[in-house]
Amino acid sequence: MSIRRSVLVAAVLCALPVLGAPQGHAYPSGAGNGGCRQGSVMTGRLVPGTGSAGQNIRRAATLRECVSSLLPGIEAGQFSVTIPWNAPGATSAATFAWSDGSVSAATGFGNGLWLITDGPASGHGIQVDVADSWNGWYYSYADVAVTSATFLS
Known part of the structure; x- marks a missing residue:
């Protein structure tokens, strides 16, 4: 009985750091321009x-814990886009509505990379990263977990 208890205590002690770690969050790579952590x-x-x-896919996601010199004072945002379904070469217009009330307009493809054309961070790119490594947003309308967003120069 004491051997089982010792093994159980050891297993719990080893698992505590893992259980205490935030789950399902990725952090933007590259500290240069920042981004959104969640x-x-x-x-x-x-x-x-x-x-x-004759179909499009309407997509929306919330971005949180945003920190960037390109977005001073902005902590969160709402990403929304309508993408032509099953049309991989077609560009789409997206918007990022930021927590300070400003809006950035962007263009891009359904692969998560958007060029901000107007508003805060204009002229920079933003990569919306998803948990699934497959970025075929234009092939499926299935819900996808966004892990982070990273600004690119």
Whole structure:
């Protein structure tokens, strides 16, 4: 009985650091321009549009714990985009509505890389990272977990 208890105590003590660590959060790589440390589930919904079979995918996700010299005073944002379904070469227009009330307009493809064309961080890129390594947002309207967002020069 005491051997089992010793093994159990050792297992619990080894697991404590893992249990105390934040789960499901990724941190933006490269400290240069910063980004957002957390994201929500990015929803996906088919809507009428210009993609295959006349359909688009409407997507939205919340970005949290944002820290960047490109976004002074901004702590969070809401990403939204409508992507032509099953049209990998088509560009899309996205918006980032920031916690200070400002909005950045962006263009890009369904792979998570967006060029901010207007508003805060204009002229920079932002990579919206997802938990699934497959970035085929234009092929599926399934919900995808956003882990972080990183600014690129």
